[in-house]
Amino acid sequence: MKPYREMSREELLNLKAELEEKYQEAKAKNLHLDMSRGKPSAEQLDLSMGMMDVLNSTVDLKDSEGVDCRNYGVLDGVKEAKELLGQMSEVSPDKIIIYGNSSLNVMYDTVARAVTHGIMGHTPWGKLDKVKFLCPVPGYDRHFSITEYFGIEMINVPMTPQGPDMDLVEKLVSSDPAVKGIWCVPKYSNPQGITYSDETVRRFAALRPAAEDFRIFWDNAYCVHHLYEDQQDFLLEILDECEKAGNPDIVYKFCSTSKISFPGSGVACIATSPNNLKDIKKQLMIQTIGHDKVNQLRHVRFFKDIDGIHEHMRRHADIMRPKFEAVLDTLERELGGLGIGSWIRPRGGYFISFDAMEGCAKTIVAKCREAGVVMTAAGATYPYGRDPKDSNIRIAPSFPAKEELAAASDLFVLCVKLASVEKLLDK
Amino acid sequence: MKPYREMSREELLNLKAELEEKYQEAKAKNLHLDMSRGKPSAEQLDLSMGMMDVLNSTVDLKDSEGVDCRNYGVLDGVKEAKELLGQMSEVSPDKIIIYGNSSLNVMYDTVARAVTHGIMGHTPWGKLDKVKFLCPVPGYDRHFSITEYFGIEMINVPMTPQGPDMDLVEKLVSSDPAVKGIWCVPKYSNPQGITYSDETVRRFAALRPAAEDFRIFWDNAYCVHHLYEDQQDFLLEILDECEKAGNPDIVYKFCSTSKISFPGSGVACIATSPNNLKDIKKQLMIQTIGHDKVNQLRHVRFFKDIDGIHEHMRRHADIMRPKFEAVLDTLERELGGLGIGSWIRPRGGYFISFDAMEGCAKTIVAKCREAGVVMTAAGATYPYGRDPKDSNIRIAPSFPAKEELAAASDLFVLCVKLASVEKLLDK
Numbered sequence: 027m028k029p030y031r032e033m034s035r036e037e038l039l040n041l042k043a044e045l046e047e048k049y050q051e052a053k054a055k056n057l058h059l060d061m062s063r064g065k066p067s068a069e070q071l072d073l074s075m076g077m078m079d080v081l082n083s084t085v086d087l088k089d090s091e092g093v094d095c096r097n098y099g100v101l102d103g104v105k106e107a108k109e110l111l112g113q114m115s116e117v118s119p120d121k122i123i124i125y126g127n128s129s130l131n132v133m134y135d136t137v138a139r140a141v142t143h144g145i146m147g148h149t150p151w152g153k154l155d156k157v158k159f160l161c162p163v164p165g166y167d168r169h170f171s172i173t174e175y176f177g178i179e180m181i182n183v184p185m186t187p188q189g190p191d192m193d194l195v196e197k198l199v200s201s202d203p204a205v206k207g208i209w210c211v212p213k214y215s216n217p218q219g220i221t222y223s224d225e226t227v228r229r230f231a232a233l234r235p236a237a238e239d240f241r242i243f244w245d246n247a248y249c250v251h252h253l254y255e256d257q258q259d260f261l262l263e264i265l266d267e268c269e270k271a272g273n274p275d276i277v278y279k280f281c282s283t284s285k286i287s288f289p290g291s292g293v294a295c296i297a298t299s300p301n302n303l304k305d306i307k308k309q310l311m312i313q314t315i316g317h318d319k320v321n322q323l324r325h326v327r328f329f330k331d332i333d334g335i336h337e338h339m340r341r342h343a344d345i346m347r348p349k350f351e352a353v354l355d356t357l358e359r360e361l362g363g364l365g366i367g368s369w370i371r372p373r374g375g376y377f378i379s380f381d382a383m384e385g386c387a388k389t390i391v392a393k394c395r396e397a398g399v400v401m402t403a404a405g406a407t408y409p410y411g412r413d414p415k416d417s418n419i420r421i422a423p424s425f426p427a428k429e430e431l432a433a434a435s436d437l438f439v440l441c442v443k444l445a446s447v448e449k450l451l452d453k
Numbered sequence: 454m455k456p457y458r459e460m461s462r463e464e465l466l467n468l469k470a471e472l473e474e475k476y477q478e479a480k481a482k483n484l485h486l487d488m489s490r491g492k493p494s495a496e497q498l499d500l501s502m503g504m505m506d507v508l509n510s511t512v513d514l515k516d517s518e519g520v521d522c523r524n525y526g527v528l529d530g531v532k533e534a535k536e537l538l539g540q541m542s543e544v545s546p547d548k549i550i551i552y553g554n555s556s557l558n559v560m561y562d563t564v565a566r567a568v569t570h571g572i573m574g575h576t577p578w579g580k581l582d583k584v585k586f587l588c589p590v591p592g593y594d595r596h597f598s599i600t601e602y603f604g605i606e607m608i609n610v611p612m613t614p615q616g617p618d619m620d621l622v623e624k625l626v627s628s629d630p631a632v633k634g635i636w637c638v639p640k641y642s643n644p645q646g647i648t649y650s651d652e653t654v655r656r657f658a659a660l661r662p663a664a665e666d667f668r669i670f671w672d673n674a675y676c677v678h679h680l681y682e683d684q685q686d687f688l689l690e691i692l693d694e695c696e697k698a699g700n701p702d703i704v705y706k707f708c709s710t711s712k713i714s715f716p717g718s719g720v721a722c723i724a725t726s727p728n729n730l731k732d733i734k735k736q737l738m739i740q741t742i743g744h745d746k747v748n749q750l751r752h753v754r755f756f757k758d759i760d761g762i763h764e765h766m767r768r769h770a771d772i773m774r775p776k777f778e779a780v781l782d783t784l785e786r787e788l789g790g791l792g793i794g795s796w797i798r799p800r801g802g803y804f805i806s807f808d809a810m811e812g813c814a815k816t817i818v819a820k821c822r823e824a825g826v827v828m829t830a831a832g833a834t835y836p837y838g839r840d841p842k843d844s845n846i847r848i849a850p851s852f853p854a855k856e857e858l859a860a861a862s863d864l865f866v867l868c869v870k871l872a873s874v875e876k877l878l879d880k
Contacts (some may be wrong), residue, residue, distance in 0.1 A: 065525050130742060
């Protein structure tokens with residue numbers, strides 16, 4: 027089929043009639059499918075059921091240093107949990123604080139602390155007239171929600187295949203002392219699946235911010251979440267690069283086991299410089315006596331070490347890969363060459379990012395919903411939910427079963443076609 | 454022996470020499486004991502080891518509503534966890550939000566939210582020139598740390614055997630719009646073990662604060678922590694009283710299983726009015742996708758219901774009671790009638806509160822430490838660590854073994870005597 031833009035009005039009208047008929051047929055199927063959130067499937071969760079067996083009433087719940095993990099204490103995490111999450115984060119255990127079940131919560135707390143108490147002695151952000159964050163777009167809606175909640179102005183920075191547009195990042199960070207942070211998902215980014223290039227990481231590490239309390243919020247959520255054993259992306263370790271660049275305190279790195287073991291019942295951490303750790307602990311000791319050490323122990327005893335995690339992630343990949351491929355194959359087969367959408371084939375992470383013709387994303391998502399398939403809200407990948415081009419749609423293939431996914435993908439491409447034809451006829 | 458104050462100078466000098474000799478002997482024993490924190494003993498923790506068995510890889514991890522507890526979601530807690538902690542909190546499950554492992558963290562977050570975003574549409578506390586909290590004294594050091602951390606001015610309110618001095622509370626709360634909160638441990642209070650009387654609770658419920666965003670921070674940490682089956686304190690349920698008094702939104706009630714199952718690996722909650730819940734959830738949905746539902750399920754399956762919790766607490770009491778009695782008996786035997794200290798015999802909770810002669814607490818604690826027994830720092834039970842009379846010492850009998858406790862108590866009373874004699878001679 028030829029590109030839609032090259033079609034005559036009559037051809038488009040015929041196509042529209044044909045697509046509408048198909049759409050009515052699809053609606054009649056009464057689908058109830060959800061491609062909206064990056065939730066692991068039940069099959070993936072089953073992979074971690076063994077974690078429920080490693081601790082039982084006959085097992086000693088002391089850590090390697092003899093700490094009774096059942097009791098109060100140990101603010102920053104048990105030794106072996108720091109080692110395991112240190113390996114995952116590619117930093118030494120002494121640069122780690124282990125938190126509770128959610129890295130989102132860690133990021134929220136990190137922003138909240140900067141707002142109420144400032145970073146390393148600097149003015150609390152809450153006392154400033156204006157605080158700004160850079161937001162590579164498309165990006166993760168829950169990052170944007172945190173900064174919006176705290177009244178922080180968000181500035182869009184376009185993503186490139188190598189990561190955020192670093193010319194723009196450098197310009198904004200070095201010229202405006204109100205720019206205090208940037209949200210990054212540097213590996214298998216949400217939603218595009220892009221991994222920042224070495225040059226991008228080095229340029230981040232070498233930033234010369236106008237604000238001394240500028241921090242990179244480096245959410246390494248998908249650090250071990252590859253889809254292909256033999257085609258992995260590699261990300262430079264940023265703390266190390268920052269140290270080399272004489273910028274040791276510029277980055278907070280976040281990580282968790284949420285999409286490794288059980289989402290919501292995992293272990294999260296922050297990795298950062300000694301100065302930042304000291305600063306964070308001053309608050310943490312007020313906020314809590316310590317996080318769930320029994321769950322830390324449970325994770326360590328189940329995964330043992332980073333090899334155990336990699337092995338486990340290969341099993342996740344075996345489940346995820348066919349789902350990604352089902353969606354991608356449908357996109358290619360049905361939309362390839364039509365000029366009404368583009369997408370990236372990711373090598374890891376949880377999402378496929380789809381860019382529709384300008385002004386079509388909301389319509390596509392609405393049409394999908396009307397026919398029983400829930401997609402992430404159009405605009406969600408942009409700060410304030412405003413995609414200036416109304417173009418980006420995040421597809422989350424992980425949760426539905428593979429057969430469901432085929433039905434959902436078929437519907438999705440149908441809605442893309444229909445919305446595109448309508449748009450072209452409307453011009 | 455006669456009261457120290459009635460002794461002649463010579464008698465005191467002789468006594469001092471005798472006590473000093475005993476103190477040197479005690480030091481030679483090289484004790485290493487800790488009565489500083491309210492930590493359950495290993496024997497108590499063993500009571501909950503069965504909790505490690507209720508979930509295993511063959512058990513369905515769905516809640517009663519069919520929610521897969523392994524996955525993301527359910528912001529405010531699974532249904533049966535709300536029911537269980539609702540029973541503990543004596544409120545209906547729909548007034549509960551289940552949190553993570555620490556009620557301290559819930560209280561911190563509650564204050565932090567008021568500071569950054571205000572309560573139910575009122576001005577964020579962080580934007581006000583002055584915010585004040587009332588602090589019944591002696592009280593819990595970690596409460597005071599939170600308010601101090603946020604720059605909230607703390608005002609001491611003396612405790613009476615019925616709870617805080619309500620004349621003073623009413624006067625301050627009704628006259629000063631800067632007074633935004635009060636910290637309460639209403640049952641088996643920390644450190645005195647006092648339970649607020651019905652009249653006190655009703656007067657709290659009937660407060661008419663000058664500040665519409667005044668809240669009572671009702672930390673019901675020891676709600677089921679009785680020492681005696683047949684001598685329990687009863688506390689009026691405050692949410693109910695507040696509703697009756699036309700003050701439904703005035704209280705946040707906190708509760709957790711920390712000293713029921715495993716401290717640090719328990720489940721915490723807040724119980725409050727629908728208006729407050731709605732206000733809290735607006736923030737909570739930004740902060741997290743949800744707390745650890747698997748651990749919620751683990752607790753519910755282990756305890757089953759409130760009867761299971763009461764049964765379990767009887768076992769805790771069987772371990773705690775002899776320890777409390779060992780300390781109290783030593784106090785009575787060694788200090789009774791000497792006029793150099795007073796204490797309350799609590800019927801629950803985790804502490805014994807000791808009031809030394811004015812100006813002696815720091816010296817006593819220092820002498821104990823010098824001889825190998827760590828007590829809670831003198832002053833810790835007061836805001837800013839400043840006990841104006843330098844008199845109150847918190848004794849935590851739970852953690853040491855009973856034999857250790859005898860040695861520690863003996864040393865403690867010796868240090869009390871010695872410090873008192875020194876004080877009297879010094880006048």
